[in-house]
Amino acid sequence: MVLFHNERVRCIQITDIHLDLNDRNPNEVPVWDNFAWALEAARSMSPDLVVLTGDIALDRGDVSLYQEVNPLLERVGTDTLLLPGNHDNREEFARAFGRRYRLGDDQPYLDRTVESAGRTMLLLDTADHVVHTGTLLWFDARLAGLADAAGRGEHSGRVLVWMHHPMLSGFHRFMDTNYPLKNGDDLVQICRRYRKFLAVTVLCGHYHTEHRAVEENVTQYCTPSTYMQLDPDTPELRIANRRPAIRVVELDQYDRVTTTIVEPADQDGPFRS
Numbered sequence: 001m002v003l004f005h006n007e008r009v010r011c012i013q014i015t016d017i018h019l020d021l022n023d024r025n026p027n028e029v030p031v032w033d034n035f036a037w038a039l040e041a042a043r044s045m046s047p048d049l050v051v052l053t054g055d056i057a058l059d060r061g062d063v064s065l066y067q068e069v070n071p072l073l074e075r076v077g078t079d080t081l082l083l084p085g086n087h088d089n090r091e092e093f094a095r096a097f098g099r100r101y102r103l104g105d106d107q108p109y110l111d112r113t114v115e116s117a118g119r120t121m122l123l124l125d126t127a128d129h130v131v132h133t134g135t136l137l138w139f140d141a142r143l144a145g146l147a148d149a150a151g152r153g154e155h156s157g158r159v160l161v162w163m164h165h166p167m168l169s170g171f172h173r174f175m176d177t178n179y180p181l182k183n184g185d186d187l188v189q190i191c192r193r194y195r196k197f198l199a200v201t202v203l204c205g206h207y208h209t210e211h212r213a214v215e216e217n218v219t220q221y222c223t224p225s226t227y228m229q230l231d232p233d234t235p236e237l238r239i240a241n242r243r244p245a246i247r248v249v250e251l252d253q254y255d256r257v258t259t260t261i262v263e264p265a266d267q268d269g270p271f272r273s
Helices: 030-046 063-076 090-097 134-150 171-178 184-193
Strands: 009-014 049-053 079-083 112-116 118-123 158-163 198-204 211-215 218-220 239-241 244-250 256-262
Touching: 009 030, 030 063, 030 244, 049 158, 049 198, 063 090, 079 112, 079 118, 079 158, 079 211, 118 134, 134 184, 158 244
Parallel strands: 009 049, 049 079, 118 158, 158 198, 198 218
Antiparallel strands: 009 244, 112 118, 211 218, 244 256
């Protein structure tokens, strides 16, 4: 049985925005203007979903910052999801962004299952530079259920995962050494467990660079920041450029993924790809 959907899905990923209420131009980068550009570019492409994959805050997020961000998200005109990064404060998310982000004793992290146009997507909270045990168990159980459904011909077998940190590392000397996801291999091992039935596509940020990696049944796209890009080939922190970018993610009727990086255009229109 071959499953397909009647509609395609277009998602926009915006990541590593690094906003601050006091320093609005850190490192001489107009981060608020860059964020406004990203939202307008997203709106112009009529997406089904916009996902902000962490580091909304420059340093440590608080409710005042998030409350200023919240009305800006309404300009996109579609559903918007947010994940915390290591510079964010997950406890302040609920106060600023609503019930969807409320934490509880039985759900202390912002891991979520999301349905968009009939597609099941998973959001993983890596804000502490680690995937906590409860999240690992939850992720394993979710993939097990999807693999069972795929084995019965009731699911396409293609899974989309949104997270802040890369699951697959080894492509950025500075970030790998200083700010990696401490147990990304645990996630990779869980994905491998279901490689007979599932192909997992990971959309992440954190490393401030564009990169694609494939390992068995995991394909990972690391998306550039709207703040600045870092040189992945040096052991020290070095700015590669200050050009913002976002990623367009499209799923066809068979849940196959294609992506495009979009940057501001210097001429002839609001953006280029």
